[in-house]
Amino acid sequence: MNKKLVAALSGGAVLLMALSGCSGDDSDKKVNDWAKKVCDQVQPQLTKIADANTSIQQATSDSSKPADVQKADSAAFQSISDAYKALGSAVDGAGAPPVTDGEKTQKEAVNELNATATSYAGLKTKVDALDTKDQADFADGLKGVADELDKLGKNGDQALQKLQSGDVGKGMAKQSGCQKPPSTAGGAATPAAGGGS
Numbered sequence: 001m002n003k004k005l006v007a008a009l010s011g012g013a014v015l016l017m018a019l020s021g022c023s024g025d026d027s028d029k030k031v032n033d034w035a036k037k038v039c040d041q042v043q044p045q046l047t048k049i050a051d052a053n054t055s056i057q058q059a060t061s062d063s064s065k066p067a068d069v070q071k072a073d074s075a076a077f078q079s080i081s082d083a084y085k086a087l088g089s090a091v092d093g094a095g096a097p098p099v100t101d102g103e104k105t106q107k108e109a110v111n112e113l114n115a116t117a118t119s120y121a122g123l124k125t126k127v128d129a130l131d132t133k134d135q136a137d138f139a140d141g142l143k144g145v146a147d148e149l150d151k152l153g154k155n156g157d158q159a160l161q162k163l164q165s166g167d168v169g170k171g172m173a174k175q176s177g178c179q180k181p182p183s184t185a186g187g188a189a190t191p192a193a194g195g196g197s
Contacts (some may be wrong), residue, residue, distance in 0.1 A: 030098040031171040039175030041090035045083040052076035052083075059085045064134035069142070081120035088113035094108040097168045119152050 052075075059072030092110045096102035123145055130141040164172055172178040 008125070019187055024087040028098070028167060028171075032165045032174060034094055035168065035175050035178070037094040038090050038175030039172055039177030041093075042087060043177040043179075045086050045090075048083040049080050052079040059153070066130075070127055070130060070132050070138070073142075073145070074124050077124035077127060079119045081117045081124065084113050084120060085118035088117065097163070099167050102168075105162050107166075109160055112160055116152070118192045119148075123148060123152075 055072050056076045059069050064089075088110045091106060091113060094106075096106045099105070124143070126145050126148070131137050163169075
């Protein structure tokens, strides 16, 4: 019943991985200092998102009761929303990265992270409103949530990609806090961070 939701979550994880750095060479100390400020706060949020994805996967099977799926999805979406809000605060609090157009890049990334947080909060509201008494209605409602999640995964990570490109991306790649968190039991729905920027 909920498999489409898991597939959509896998796509949505691309947005999260935009923050997890890329391979890089030596970079300027100011950029590294900026990246450290952000990355020190990123790791717990990446872990929170990966754990939320895992909890949705674990609640997803054809034998799962709608009320259990609703509860797991609702909690996961809230957790992901909170994590993106915290990531936005981390990027905002670090100030503009010391690169050309740093202020614009930072502002766009913060706006994107906050918009993503708002989108996940909206998905939580939609899941909470689904009728769990009728399995067919619930499955249909969940399909709508999965479609929105799929769109969310395909849109809106341009500013984050820009933030983690060039010298800033190289600086972030060096910080352990911006590395992809280890997969949790059951395998989080997060693809590998991929190669360079």
